[in-house]
Amino acid sequence: MTASGSVPTFLGWALGVAVTAAILGTPYLFFAYHSPDLHLVLDSLDTGVALLVAYLLLGRYSRSGRLQDLLLADGLLLLGLAGIGLTLVLRLVGLDDDRGGVWLPVAVRVVGAALVLAASMTSARRPAARWNRPLKVLPWVTVAVGLVVTWALRDSLPLALALTPPASAQRPVIAGHAGLLAAHAITALCFAAASVTFAATARPRAGGRDELIRLLGPAFALAAFARVNYLLFPSLYSDWLYTGDLLRTTSYAVLLVGAAREIRHFWSMQAQAAVLEDRRRLARELHDGVVQELGYIRMETSTLAGEPEGRARILAACDRALDEARAAVDALGRSSDEPLGFVLHRAARQVADRYDASLEVELDDSIHADADQRHALIRITREAVSNAIRHGRSGRVRLCLDRHDQRRRLRVQDEGEGFDPVSVRRHAGGYGLTSMEERASSVRGAFTVDSTPGQGTTVAVTW
Incomplete structure (x- = not known):
């Protein structure tokens, strides 16, 4: 594991372990609080951050062509859609009940977590050209297929969890349909494995460290522990704020920091590109002007009659001037990379x-x-x-x-x-x-x- 990715990832794991252990081991802490407004705010924030980072990763993919960026964008897009966005769509089509309204977001979130894990294992690989378009539309196809299947099975889907919130908020309530618990467990494992893999494969990039990839380790570590908390204390009640919700939002806050640094790096690179383009323009001017004229003077001087020593001194001076001009052209027009x-x-x-x-x-x-x-x-x-x-x-x-x-x-x-x-x-x-x-x-x-x-x-x- 590289030093650039190990320290923040370790801190993410430590925070997740500490919060989960405190909830499980301390009778004075509650795992849930009644706050419908704050629950809505956090859900909206998480969705917005996921979609923002997915958009940035798509921009990175257009420049780098790396499969990792495309899979990450797909995964985060599905994680973002699994929040408020999908809830609104389900309400519009009349599937926002206690069955379809639960199972479809859960299934979409599992697919998103699997894509995140796949992205962590691809590193710098590039997709074959024939896979570019299918991978770009994969999130939308997943949601569309999920909506069709949910509509077809709307009367036969099982109840995921009892609708009555738990009476006590001091002890775990590992309850619910086996499929729901398995989905939480699979999602947690995918995020945990992705966290370790991203930390182990984080590498510097041109112009500095890749802060966005570097912060994926701690972000997905916190996301994994959020799913562990959902497994221990299933959260399907929009009026209640759970520790899983807080850990999930913290993971998206880390992603937001990475997104801010990615945007700052992008504009820094844009400024550098502008400076380099201006330097290249000056180099072209020097090459087409000063260098050409000096070359002409040298050629004409070599044909002149007169004192050989004087002609040799002029030629030497021309050679030195040409060297100076060409050195300036190289210094201005070439990349430091x-x-x-x-x-x-x-x-x-x-x-x-x-x-x-x-x-x-x-x-x-x-x-x-x-x-x-x-x-x-x-x-x-x-x-x-x-x-x-x-x-x-x-x-x-x-x-x-x-x-x-x-x-x-x-x-x-x-x-x-x-x-x-x-x-x-x-x-x-x-x-x-x-x-x-x-x-x-x-x-x-x-x-x-x-x-x-x-x-x-x-x-x-x-x-």
């Missing part, structure tokens, strides 16, 4: 292709870095590959991203002319080396250059 190895490979490939050099890569995709580190590593990669080709006269460069002594390491190797790092720093200033070293130190990394004239160069950053 891309694997680090993929980003570094793309940066090195852009430089190598410009000089018609070959590139070999050996990348560990499990290595990650934060945004600042990624930016610095990209710039170091570009500079090291450019230096290997332009100054080292190497036609082949090797890029490696791996782990060394429990630390992450980036290496750029070539088989070019090599150089004396001490001499370069002393006589030429070593601007490129100094820049790479400063970038490495900004990410609290160690920068090393291993090079010998005639034997190639290895630039490494370990962080």
Whole structure:
């Protein structure tokens, strides 16, 4: 069981056990109170929350395509319909008696609990295309079939529970038709198993924890104990408020918190998407404007006659400007969710292709870095590959991203002319080396250059 889902689920189970034990073991607590108004309010609240969360899950399914989201939406929709909504429908069709008005909501609730349990076991699976439409209409088909069957059997359905409320509210009254008690037991088992499974399979998602799924564990734990209380103290009296009603409403309150966090996450992602789209627009502007113009200047400069050294300096300046512009395009137009190895490979490939050099890569995709580190590593990669080709006269460069002594390491190797790092720093200033070293130190990394004239160069950053 993951830490992200175990603590709230444990608290949900602890609360359910504590309330049930207190009712069973303390003669001074009553399991039912006469309050018709409050009973109606709680029923309306539970139905509203169930339908809201079902709607949010359908929205998630439209984006993720996960079977889990669709089954959860179906299950919660049936649980919501089994409340006031179904009661109103039964009244309209004349089936709101003590038989059809009891058995149909109970049956619909069992199907809803079974769908919740099935959802907890599907995790990230996706349904086959042919099942999309049938699963979406499953709740409505269930209710329709239930109404038809209830109408057909309306005269032969058994009495679920005596109509007279219990005289004492201090002791369990496990009574009623065996089918009613079995339905409560099955529903409780489904919710309990779903609670444990959701807690065990809760996983982070992009942009943070999946709070809605994380809170399903405690929500269904409380729902399970609500059904246990209904089993001990059957609740079919709208004028009485039972401990099962309170536990059920508490479970929906937990779902409401999850729904609020889901809505907040959605709008946060919308804002991030808007920012990313704007960044991509700026990246396109840079690419179509500055980068194209710099490329044209470089091409024209290479054909000019005149002092070779001056032309070489202008070309070098153009190359640096192109690197800066392309780095800005990458920083603006790319998502931070891309694997680090993929980003570094793309940066090195852009430089190598410009000089018609070959590139070999050996990348560990499990290595990650934060945004600042990624930016610095990209710039170091570009500079090291450019230096290997332009100054080292190497036609082949090797890029490696791996782990060394429990630390992450980036290496750029070539088989070019090599150089004396001490001499370069002393006589030429070593601007490129100094820049790479400063970038490495900004990410609290160690920068090393291993090079010998005639034997190639290895630039490494370990962080």
